[in-house]
Amino acid sequence: MGMSYMRAWVLIKTMNGCFKEPLVVAARGGRGHGGATLTATGRRALELYQGMEADCLKVTKPRWEQLKSLLRE
Numbered sequence: 001m002g003m004s005y006m007r008a009w010v011l012i013k014t015m016n017g018c019f020k021e022p023l024v025v026a027a028r029g030g031r032g033h034g035g036a037t038l039t040a041t042g043r044r045a046l047e048l049y050q051g052m053e054a055d056c057l058k059v060t061k062p063r064w065e066q067l068k069s070l071l072r073e
Helices: 005-018 040-068
Strands: 024-027 035-038
Touching (some): 005 024, 035 040
């Protein structure tokens, strides 16, 4: 994902702290032994976010087409 291991850990800790239940369960372990897994809450949050993103894209598509027409090719 183009980020350091430490940055990923900080983001996981931050996300988990923002929600009532953890989104990600992570296991330390060094190269090849650690890992991270989405929890059921994490999967639900991701599903909701993706739905919000899809809704926003539908609503903004006409304006996006208008904006694109103003851009250089």
